[in-house]
Amino acid sequence: MTTTRWGILGTGGIAATFASDLPLAPGAELAAVGSRTPEAAAAFAERHGFARAHGSWAELAADPDVDVVYVATPHAHHHAAVIACLEGGKAVLCEKPMTLELATSAQLVQEARTRGLFLMEAMWMRCNPAIRRVQELVRDGAIGDVVTVHADFGLQGPFEATHRLRDPALGGGALLDLGVYPIHLTHLLLGTPATVQSWARLTPEGVDETTGMLLGYESGAVAALTCSISGASRNAASITGTLGRIDLPEGFFMPQSFLLHREGAPAETVEMPFEGRGYQYEAIEVQRCLAEGLLESPLVPHMATLDVMTLMDTIRAEVGVDYGTSST
CATH class of the missing domain: 3.40.50.720 (NAD(P)-binding Rossmann-like Domain)
Structure with a gap:
C-alpha cells in the first residue's frame, strides 16, 4: 500500500x-x-x-x-x-x-x-458513499427524470456580532458556510441552472443571515434551497423524480442512509458504510488521485468548484452581499 x-x-x-x-x-x-x-x-x-x-x-x-x-x-x-x-x-x-x-x-x-x-x-459531501449512491441511482433512472430538489441547512443563532460568521472580511454569512452544501448537491444532480432567483435577510454587518434560492433548469427541473445562521432547520434534502423520490435525512451532507421511494413499491431504506465523521472519504479520494497521477478529482472536479462559485457570486450580487474583495 x-x-x-x-x-x-x-x-x-x-x-x-x-x-x-x-x-x-x-x-x-x-x-x-x-x-x-x-x-x-x-x-x-x-x-x-x-x-x-x-x-x-x-x-x-x-x-x-x-x-x-x-x-x-x-x-x-x-x-x-x-x-x-x-x-x-x-x-x-x-x-x-x-x-x-x-x-x-x-x-x-x-x-x-x-x-x-x-x-x-x-x-x-461529494465523496460520501451514500451521496455517491444517490448520484448513481439518479443517473440510472431509478426515480425517473428529476423534477425538484429541496434542501436546507440552518444553524441555531444568534451569533455575536464579533463572530466570524458575521464578518464580511472573513466571508461570513450563511451562503459560503452552509448554502454551499445544498448548491453542491443540486449541481451534482442537475448541473448548472438556466435561471437564478434569490432573496436574503442581511445582518447589520452586511452578510446574509437567511437566504432563499430558486434555481431553474433547461430540463424543467426546479431547486428550492435555503440556508440560515439564525435558526436550525431540518438540514435535510429531497430529490423528486417522475418515478419516485429520494429523501436524505437530517445531516444530508454526511448521510449514512437514505429512503428510496419508487412508484408502486414500499419505501426502501438504503444503508451505506460510514465511519468517523466522514472526512476520510475525501482523503481517500485525494490519495487515489495522487496514486493515479491525476491533477483533479472526478468526484470534485475543478469545473464543479468554479460552477458553484459562479452561482454563489450571482446570488451574492442579487442579495447585496459584498466581502470587500477586488472582484465584488
Missing part, C-alpha cells in the same frame, strides 16, 4: 475534525502541521499525533516529507495558503469554499494546472 504523507495547514476546529478522521484513510500518514505560531502547531501535533510541527505556512510548504496539504484556514485566507503550498510543490486539498469568489478560485485552479499539481476543493 502506498503511503501518503499529509500536512495540515491550520489548527482550528475543522483541522481537528479532519485530523481525527485521517487515520481511517488506509495509507495516510500524519506527517506535519503548520500554523502561524510554533506554539499552536506544536500543541496540535501533540494532540493528534503528527510527526512534525511548523511555525509558519512557508515551513510546512517547504517540508520535503509532505506529499499533500489540507488547507483548513478560514475562507478569507484560502487563496494565500493554497498559493504558498503550490509554490512549495505540494498537492492541495482546500477546505470549501475554495475562496471568497470566482476570480480567485479560478486563479488557484490555473496555478495548479500550470505547475502540474493536484488541487481539490474539500467538498467532502
Whole structure:
C-alpha cells in the first residue's frame, strides 16, 4: 500500500475534525502541521499525533516529507495558503469554499494546472458513499427524470456580532458556510441552472443571515434551497423524480442512509458504510488521485468548484452581499 504523507495547514476546529478522521484513510500518514505560531502547531501535533510541527505556512510548504496539504484556514485566507503550498510543490486539498469568489478560485485552479499539481476543493459531501449512491441511482433512472430538489441547512443563532460568521472580511454569512452544501448537491444532480432567483435577510454587518434560492433548469427541473445562521432547520434534502423520490435525512451532507421511494413499491431504506465523521472519504479520494497521477478529482472536479462559485457570486450580487474583495 502506498503511503501518503499529509500536512495540515491550520489548527482550528475543522483541522481537528479532519485530523481525527485521517487515520481511517488506509495509507495516510500524519506527517506535519503548520500554523502561524510554533506554539499552536506544536500543541496540535501533540494532540493528534503528527510527526512534525511548523511555525509558519512557508515551513510546512517547504517540508520535503509532505506529499499533500489540507488547507483548513478560514475562507478569507484560502487563496494565500493554497498559493504558498503550490509554490512549495505540494498537492492541495482546500477546505470549501475554495475562496471568497470566482476570480480567485479560478486563479488557484490555473496555478495548479500550470505547475502540474493536484488541487481539490474539500467538498467532502461529494465523496460520501451514500451521496455517491444517490448520484448513481439518479443517473440510472431509478426515480425517473428529476423534477425538484429541496434542501436546507440552518444553524441555531444568534451569533455575536464579533463572530466570524458575521464578518464580511472573513466571508461570513450563511451562503459560503452552509448554502454551499445544498448548491453542491443540486449541481451534482442537475448541473448548472438556466435561471437564478434569490432573496436574503442581511445582518447589520452586511452578510446574509437567511437566504432563499430558486434555481431553474433547461430540463424543467426546479431547486428550492435555503440556508440560515439564525435558526436550525431540518438540514435535510429531497430529490423528486417522475418515478419516485429520494429523501436524505437530517445531516444530508454526511448521510449514512437514505429512503428510496419508487412508484408502486414500499419505501426502501438504503444503508451505506460510514465511519468517523466522514472526512476520510475525501482523503481517500485525494490519495487515489495522487496514486493515479491525476491533477483533479472526478468526484470534485475543478469545473464543479468554479460552477458553484459562479452561482454563489450571482446570488451574492442579487442579495447585496459584498466581502470587500477586488472582484465584488
